[in-house]
Amino acid sequence: MQDIIDRLDRLRTEARLGGGQARIDAQHARGKLTARERLEALMDPGSFEEMDLFVEHNCTDFGMGESHIPGDGVVTGAGTIYGRRVFAFSQDFTVFGGSLSESNARKICKIMDMAIKVGSPIIGLNDSGGARIQEGVASLAGYAEVFQRNVLASGVVPQISAIMGPCAGGAVYSPALTDFIMMVKDTSYMFLTGPEVVKTVTHEDVSAEQLGGAITHSTRSGVADFAYDNDLVLLKQLRRLLAFLPSNNREAAPRIDSGDDAKRPIYSLDNLVPNDPQRPYDMKELVEKVVDNSDFMEIQAGYAKNIIIGLARMDGRTVGIVANQPMILAGCLDIASSIKAARFVRFCDCFNIPIVTFVDVPGFLPGLQQELGGIIKHGAKLLFAYAEATVPKVTVITRKAYGGAYDVMSSKHLRGDFNYAWPNAEIAVMGPKGASEIIFRSEIKASTNPEAKLKEVTAAYAANFANPFIAARKGFIDDVIMPHDTRWRVIRGLQTMEGKQLALPWKKHDNLPL
């Protein structure tokens, strides 16, 4: 028996070496960790249990029959993060370049199925040259099997993808179907077609980094939600992200004792909004000051920065934060920011995460480019997302809420639970000047000094209508609150709405304007 045990030990040790020491060294030389090292860093120490260590591919073409490596290029299994179970796969670039074979896809599918069954998050660490070309259509089938499961798991368990090496061609679609994509700067890239193909087809000369690096996707394309300096930082932040999330759509996110006083007043918020309505201010300051311990995990921080989204806790409970950012494009809604926020609102709604919205929005961004790009349809996504969300929704208008954008930004009319406004808030169809120009058009025209007349009527309009009390009189604003009480009022709103039940009419699924 001891012989047999020793043999198993030896087999395991061999299998764990993956593609061998030379390839491991090459992986390290690129500044990357190996598949197993990454799982070690991701999981609680000693918690990872590997499955299918001895799976091999079944391809015999192109000499592949002679080349077998146990595990076949992907490490799969279960472990814990902060004591909570997760399933993960980690592609092993040292084995056949981490390429996806039928067998290795089956390994991935196996843990995905298990994760859905038991309701635990799925984490994919991607580092793969792409399809196992030798296997042909069998490899493509493998991808599709994974895609199908990504779709089935969507909205059931959180799915997080880390891109830690190449991820090209069909391989990009599994991450694209998941909830969040994290990338490593300089050592990862993802694109459908690489620089060589791009060069032959469009004659564009671009590097892999320009085409699909972490910076590109986190600032230009919006494909990646996070970009980090190296493997370890990414994995540390992946753990942090997981800690905010529930394990599945039937649970609430774990509540922690943050130790941060729910009633803490924040007096510096009383002069956050400048006296000059044209001057911007940093909405992130408000977000960071009201959430527990200033711990705000911003998502897509470098993309569509006119809207801020991210996760935080208030009174220990996870909340999703959506906030217009007046520092960028005056905080207006455009195509990119609408899509960015819409997807996040839907994510929160999937996973029972209450949504806290801070509004300072002058409207939708005007312009030919926006209209041709379909701002109507894309803006509708955010409207749709807020309207269908059944989680508790607390909204605070800090300055402007103009026009259709007022409706969109989690207004009372979209089943907002608590809608508050700061005393300086302006809720109107448009700014005082624009409104006056229309309402008093004939008076201004008739005046001997149209400019002075406009000024006069604008001032009168601003005095009478640019305030939150008209909306409050109609009950569209539940209360006008002191800025320094914002944290406590939001928390109390969330507490009041805890256990909120709201059913949608029966439907197969909705038809979000894609």
Place this chain on the structure above:
Amino acid sequence: MRKILIANRGEIACRIIKTARRMGIATVAIYSDADQDALHTRMADQKVRVGEAASASSYLLVDRILHAIEASGADAVHPGYGFLSENAAFCRTLQEKGITFIGPGPEAMLAMGDKIASKKLARSVGVNTIPGHPDAVPNAKAAVAIAREIGYPVMIKASAGGGGKGMCIARNDAEAAEGWSSAANMGRSYFKDDRVFVEKFIEQPRHIEIQILCDKYGHGVWLNERECSIQRRNQKVIEEAPSPFLDDAMRAAMGEQALTLAKAVGYVSAGTVEFVVGADRSFHFLEMNTRLQVEHPVTEMITGLDLVEEMIRIARGEPLRLRQQDVQKKGWAIECRIYAENPYTNFLPSTGRLVRHRPPEENDRIRVDTGVSAGCEVSIYYDPMIAKLITWGNNRLQAIASMREALDNYLIEGPKHNIDFLNALLAHPRFIAGDLTTAFIAEHYPEGFSGAPLDQETVRFFAIVAACVERAEEALLAPLPDTSDWVVSIDQETVSLRVSHAPGLDRIELQDGTILEVAEAYRPGMRVAKFTIGGLNRTVQIQRSDSGYTLTQGGRRVKAAVRSHRLHELAQRMPQKQRHDSAKTVLTPMPGLVSRVMVSEGQKVSAGQILCLLEAMKMENTLCAERDGIVATVHVRAGETVENDAVLFTFR
């Protein structure tokens, strides 16, 4: 006197209001558009707008201020320092209108206002002045003769020179002759002015000033000295009282000369006589400041007086309440000026909203004079001083220690600040030894500031702090084992340790077997926390980052990462990313719109050359090259909006 209008803003306005209130006198604040909600306007009983943001359109407008006096019914004016405090015409106008000016009379102000005239006057009443020849020296031969008469070393300078240019020091006849020629040449070629002057060169000069107080009845006292030698580009940074250099005899001699001068001009109120003091213990009159000084609190701390109160009493016509023998000199006081500037980038001024501002708590040893609170704006329009931090101790070392602790406790987020730099200055062995000169900063930080030096003990200290912080943060999310074995990276150094935890107390075992108990007041999310490590108290500022923490203490700022042994091993495989070399890149100092790019790629630029114009906060700001170089890449175009710390230019 029932109501005082304070013709000033910021911390000095707040400070004057406090005293007036204690004396039962009502106060009026004036404000510009930029100061609409400023602290001084909230503290005063009344406030009156005097104009637009720029000082020239508000605080310096005599007419507006006169109007404010009338409108508010104030019967007295305290000018603070700066602005109109030494404006004799303003002072005279008030006199004519029957408004009390809390300060000296216009005659004294005028007499001391002219540098050359005041020196002549000083000399005439027996006050030491720097020996020198009053007229231009016609040739090298004359220069030598005059130098011999004054005594070497002498300073030979071109009339139009300054800042080191066209100036030289001569220690003998040959150098004096040579110096004259080169100064004359320099003056002729650069400034078209070949006049050359010769005066005594003061070796290792210190700036020491005497505070005086005179009433309307010819009585006067000197209230000891303040040493203000720690300056950067003639801007005082750290002041103290008394001076570590003076003995009682010298102090009395300087005090008596200061008083002699004050009496010679019929001085009334508080004033300051500045001296330059040489290594040979000679002292020479520089100028007299006919107002309250920024650094007056150090005098107050050691004398127990409230100078503003004394000024008010004198202005009301009360005789001095103390005689010279009543003047105290108790313990030691130090003042640090907290400026909104970035010491790490050659002291580039920094402005913007004070996102967080929490000064240390005041007590009988710590005083904070500030005109801002969290949420206030450090405006581009005024002096960038955020606060004055003053500490008192029984002796100099105690005062320094209190100051260092107070600086560690001072939280400022938003604008960059010089707290690290101040803390490093205070820890400098030469500063601690009291071995100061006005060239201290220039000599010790010629290349700017990059943090106080980091020694092994400090590395260990930071490692322990990081471990305790990590422990508290991680324990929030899941229970931790009773002990954790960790490796902490502090910048490039590493420390292995084992942490065992009990509520409020961590036990740290270091690799060498040392066991330390750490009492910590740290709770997750805290930005400032006190750690008692092995009985030693220290306050640390903590900022989280993606990979760990940035810790600041004692003028040192380090990056800390806490990892298990295994993860530490893996971390060694992580590539070292190229950080922006600040010498080779120009970053945006503030968010704004690039209105014009003035250089192109491949262009040679010299230090100080304008690289681009940045429109921020409705103001055009120039961004200049910090040193000579060649532009490698221009990363921006005109019309582009840039964020804070975006790379604008890279140099080869």
